[in-house]
Each structure stands twice: as C-alpha cells, then as structure tokens.
Amino acid sequence: MDRGCDNHANRAGALGALALTFAAAVALLLAGMSAPHAAPVATGLDRGPESIEIDVSTRSIPIEADFSGTRIVIFGAIHNSRQDAAESGYYDIAVVIWGPNETLVARQKSRVAFIWVNTRSLSVHDVPAYYAFISTRPIDEIADKALLARYRIGFDNVPMRIEEGGGGFSAEELAAFRQAVIRQKAKAGLYREADYGLSFSGPSLFRATLDVPANVPVGEFKVQAFLFHQGTLLSSTTRKLVIEKRGAERLVYALAYDHPFVYGVIAVLAAVLAGLIASAIFKKD
C-alpha cells in the first residue's frame, strides 16, 4: 500500500526485472560466499549475528519529455537470516530514504475581513526535501516510539529544526506547523509512507519499490535500512544515493537559476521568433 502512488510505472516493469536479476545474482553470490565458511549442517542457532545490506536500482533519473516520475527498486539481503521462508515474518525491516536538506517557510492563513490571508509564518530549517519510509508492517507495530525517534523513522520523526525560541509560538502551535509541513510535503508526493511496501522474496532477500515524483529535488540522499526482531534493532546500514536529473527540462531549470539573465533573453528571443514564424505561416494561406 503505497500512499501517494501515481500511475507512471511504464518503465517500472523493465526496472523491476533488472533489479530481480540483480537481486538473484546477489543471492547466488551470498550463497556461494557463505557456503564454504558455514558448517555443512548449519542450523539457525550456530550462525553469526544478522546484518543487513541494501542497494537501489537507479542512481540517475533521466527526465524525458513525458516525465511524470519514475519508480526505483530497493533491494537487499539479511546475512545469517534465521527465518526459513519469505512468509515466516520473523523479521521486520524499515527503509528510510531522505535528503537533501532545505529551508522552508510554513504559513498559516486566517480570515482578515472577508478574505483568507497568510498571517503567521515559521521558518523551518534542515528539513529533508524528500522523505520516504517503507516497511514490512505499520511502524507502530515494529518498534517503540523512543527507538523510532532515535533513528528518525516514520513521519512523526522527520528531522527538522525550528528557529531558536520557536518564533514565539507555543509548543502546540509549533506541532501544528510541523504537521503542516509533513502534510503538504505528502500532498506534493515528496513524503511517502508505505506500511506494507517492503516484502521478502526469500528467507534473506527483500525488495521494495518506491515512486519518485517528477519534482524530486536533486542532490545527495541517505538510504537507511533497519532490521528488527520483536521490537529490537538487530542491524542497520546506511548508503548514499545521488539523484541527478538529465534531459531538456533539467537544462531549462539549470539555466534559469544559474544564468537568469541569459535565460530571460533567450525566453524573449524565442517569443519574438515564435510570433514572427506564426505570422509568416498564416500570411501565406
């Protein structure tokens, strides 16, 4: 159940297949690696402690003319898994993808005379522009609140820093602003939560798909995976992910922000040209 999932999975099939092939290769490799070292009659008990590994299918997101988002596959494996089948439910896994930080202004409207006006605002610093959370089960069933807060897992624990003194707002008002940031981000498709989005495809292999919207910011992202068993954190891993955009739209964006004057002049010249071409075409017939 991926909240805020859009219908743009045309490339996802191919990607998924690719990822599965890759995941299978990883599995074979792991099996090959562990076989010589493990005792030939390994029972679950004499294995070493579990550890988790993870990777992502896409590092560079190409934006095409019809780009409305893409889907990436997150896959990983548990070393020394003690569960016998994908369905046994022995482990819980939570994956968090977040980055890059930005500064936002949250505004609240109130009625002034007849109309609704932004009357209060709060600057919120170091908020991840994107935050996705995928897990095997609803978050509150996986671990207790303190543990989740410590590792910043779930919408309740999205990191953000509010200016010192809280801008003169009460704790309650600050909480409302905080919730508004998360609500608006989720509405824009930039914050997502998928409670059952992560599933095992074998005793040690797991995978999840993640929809990345077209408005995803570029930059460095953190991908973190947490392995739980009955509310205890067994292992965690962090990986860097750099999201780049390519394509014409990206060029337009880069030019607009890096060379705004040149961009403006080009926009005007394009408009003049469009106007002249149109009048030339329509004069002939």
Place this chain on the structure above:
Amino acid sequence: MQIYLPIAEISVNIFLILGMGGAVGFLSGMFGVGGGFLMTPLLIFTGIPPAVAVATEANQIVASSVSGALAQWRRGNVDVKMGTILLGGGVVGAVIGVQIVKILRQIGQVDLIISLSYVTFLGIIGSLMLVESLNAIRKSRGAEGGAPTRRPGQHNWIHGLPFKQRFKRSKLYISAIPPLIIGVLVGFLAAIMGVGGGFVMVPAMIYLLRVPTNVVVGTSLFQIVFVTALTTILHATQNQTVDAVLALLLMTGGVIGAQFGVRVGQKLKGEELRALLALLVLLVCIRLGYNLIATPDDLFSIGRAIGGH
C-alpha cells in the same frame, strides 16, 4: 500526455495547456484584445503558482503582440514619440512592479496580491464591457439614433499640464506627463499581473489623450512588446519565475487560436460577442474572488524560503 514544467515544478497535461492557449488566443484574435487577463487566472486555476503564471504570461504576450506590432509599424500606425514616452514610463513601472513581486514573495503575500489585483481589474473591466455592449445592443435594436456627443477638439484638464510636446503622427500638442503616467501604470500591471495592459492603455489614449484611433493600436502594441519583453527578463533575473516550457506551449496554442479568432471575428456581429466576453471576464473574476473568500482545505501552506536568512 503529461509534461513536467521545470520552473512551475508540476506536471500538467500538455493538451490542456495547448487548448487553453488556443481558446484564449481565439478570443483575443476575435476581439482584438491581448489574452493576458484571461490566461493568467486560467493558469492559476490549473495549479501553476501565481508568480510563475504572471511572469510566464508576460513572456507569451511578447509572442502574441510582436507580429501585430510589426504589421502596424509597416503601415506607419506607430507614433514613435508617444510610444517612446509610454515605453519610458513602462520601464519604470515594470522595474517597480518586479521588485514588489520579489518582496511579496519573500513575505508570502504574492498569491493574495495577484488574486486581489485580478478580482479588482476583472470586476471593473467586465462590468464596463457588459454595460457598454448592452447599450450597443439596445441601440442597434431600437435604432433610436443619437450619436455620442463627443467633440474631439474639446479641451480638458490635460491641456493645462506643462512639458508640452508635439506628437506629429497623432496630430497632438499635449503634455508628456499623462502618457508617461499611463506608461508607468501599464508597466506596473505587466509586472504584477502578466498582462499587456492594452485594456488600460487603449481607452486612456482614446478618451484622455484624444489620440486618433488608427494610431492607438499600433502605438500601444509598440509599447507592449518592449515592456513585456523587459518584464520577462526582469522576472527571470529577480524571481526565476519564467517557465519557458509553459510559455512555449501557450505560444503555440495562442498563435494558432488567434489566427482563427481573427477570421471568425471579422464575420460576426460585435455587440453580442462583446457581451459574452464581458460575462466570461466576470465569471473568472467571481471564481477568483470565491477562492479568496471560501475557507481553504488547508489553512497551512509551505514554500521554499526566498532570500532573507
């Protein structure tokens, strides 16, 4: 088919935008008005951020008015001296307007001010147009005659102002102050509303300055091309709100729509159509006004921090 607009940062249906450009282009071709005052609100209704809608629409108006301006120029219908004074005022107005938009963006009030400006202007223009066209319809039906008793030679307060200039093409000897002020106002409107401003400039030139009608359209188009071009560049440098992809789509729809509009407009009777346009303008005004008054779904909004700390 969806297309991602890099500056507006949303995905839109490409045919919706082309269709909107075409429809507004058709209307503007038919009535000989620039479509900015309809296009910007439509873009806002589509979910384009108002500041992006305004700056991008200024860019589109360059395309939709350049060929007209050139044709008028060739026919000698541009009073260059008058146009230059209007343009000088326009530059001042545009620079001030773009700075105001920048400040409003920083304090989070730009959406409100753009909407309020539109409600005000569309309300006034729509009402005036409706009254005028209804009177015209009544007159043509009743045929009670009685031409307007306007004497073109009549002196008004404008002739008392200093800095008198001779405008050869317009056959006028009037102060430079009124065209300058009109220019400032039009430039300001271009910057904060994304309109060419013809709906202010044309009546002001005809009724206030008494510029002959054959020179009015050419001279105002001359000013509009340069002022909207400057506004586009200023918004691009100060606010980064010009979406070139969106502008290109609107231009494509707009120029095609306008060609058909001109042809249809020549064949049809004016008054009824003008009344319809007036109703459309009032409808857009009411919709924008409703958005300001109705309780929003979410009282909170977020935006990227602009400038400041």
